[in-house]
Amino acid sequence: MRQRTTLAALALFAALFVASSLMSDFFKVTQVTLPDGSRAWRWLISAGMPRLGEYIEMTLPTLRWQSFLSDLAEWFWRWDIWLRLLVETILIAFMATTLGVIGGFLLSFPASRNLAPNRWVLWISRRYLEIARTVPELVWALIFVFCFGVGPMAGVLAIGLHACGALGKLYSEVNENIDMRPLDGVKAAGGSWFDQIRYGAVPQVLPNIISYTLLRFEGNVRSSSIIGYVGAGGLGQEFRTAMSLQDYTDLSALFLILFVTVAVIDWGSEKVRHRFIEKENHR
Amino acid sequence: MTHRTLHISGVTRRFGSKTAVDNVTLDIAPGQFVGIIGSSGAGKSTLLRLLNRMVEPSSGEIRFGHREVTKLKARALREWRRECAMIFQQFNLIERLDVLTNVLVGRIAAHGFASSMVMRFSDAERQMAIEALDRLGMTEHALQRAGTLSGGQQQRVAIARALVQKPQIMLADEPIASLDPGNATRVMDALRSINREDGLTVLVNLHTLDTAREYCDRIVAMRTGRIVFDGVAGQLTREVVRDIYGGAGTDEFNEAITSTRLPLPELALA
């Protein structure tokens, strides 16, 4: 019985693999021009690989030892604008995380099977969270840019809504694993549904909520750096400008800025999370 | 005092095809100390939880004086739960909050939404909580996290929480089943003093016959959801006990088996 399930799973996996590789031209062969001028058939992947190198090479700036500082200044020629946009990117992530946490936290309780006051509330809050997280941030951003115009407002709403859906789901999974006895105690003392949540559930889930929230902030910084591509604020818009103007070295500069920022934030939030977990364990 | 008598008339509760409480009728006079005994699954917990409406009856009626408990809704229902406090076998405290806050939860029925959500309690309420803790010898632990206390201490905190509810009835669902004999005695003594000094009606589910004999004015026995005995300790003869527990221990049925206490003095009573 177990063997048959394993076999079936393997067969399904193989079928999916073949189907998706065919669909994505994974096995496609293409004609290339060889150095001697003749044409030949090559596997698309091996033919395209060298072009990745070419592309990266194009984005690299010329940095000479003798004129290092001026070369650097030329590479980061738009540094003032980029700095402002970087700050905007982080602020968008911060605001969006805040909105997402508030929304996700409040909705996670009615969206938990063990806590929902009735099944209609459960159904509605679950569907809301599902929609909020299934629609990609970029699509929400497009919609909000259409509603509220170009700018960071659209980005905050887009990332915030998506984060609300994703966090609400995570939080509700935490909620579904809590000990229900404290809630029973609060109820027996005459507590309302809100009292049961506030006193019985929240103290139990708080540590988990805080560490999920910090993780999400890291993710939101990544999202807010790309969301400007569709006009929703932040550094993303510079990627778009650089690509359309073929300012290739700008791309590497932007990439470097983002890489450093995200790395610093990841590092910082990991430190905070670990200290927090340690403190919790010692209480 | 009839306005404080608890009337249970024809109450039944079914879970699917299972009848947990089967057509139970009981009148409980104010100030009585009532023990409910019966083997596992007899319906003792369900009966207690019907009384504070933590479980809804399938049929039947519960009244407290003239008040129809089974008809209460929303705010009035929460007010009723405040009036009949409950303590549990597993204490049901909020382990991550301190002892004082746990006790203050007993005041929650009197609070509005906002003050409850921010956990703001008045000085008078804190005073009340400290007094209750003092009575149970737990004042020194007031700022400790509840989860760090021993079982016996947690149960005393739970009793303090029940006391600040200023209840008329105290329901206790196997309050000593997870405690060692020493702590079990302290908890039962606390319930007795509440009963005698404050005049509260006490209904307590017990696994241990000797405890029931020692503390209860009246003993009610349940079997498969029905009341099969209702009387005083002296009427609980060996035959009656065997009947209640369905001959579980046959002729050798020994009260000490289900006891958390040293069995010596109580056995002589049997």
Ligand SMILES: Nc1ncnc2c1ncn2[C@@H]1O[C@H](COP(=O)(O)OP(=O)(O)OP(=O)(O)O)[C@@H](O)[C@H]1O
């Ligand atoms: N929420 C519930 N859902 C389904 N069945 C239940 C539920 N609560 C109780 N029952 C059933 O009702 C019957 C009586 O349960 P109850 O907990 O009242 O017994 P008890 O006398 O308190 O037993 P114990 O001494 O083990 O605590 C049992 O058969 C139990 O399985």
Ligand SMILES: [Mg+2]
């Ligand atoms: Mg029980």
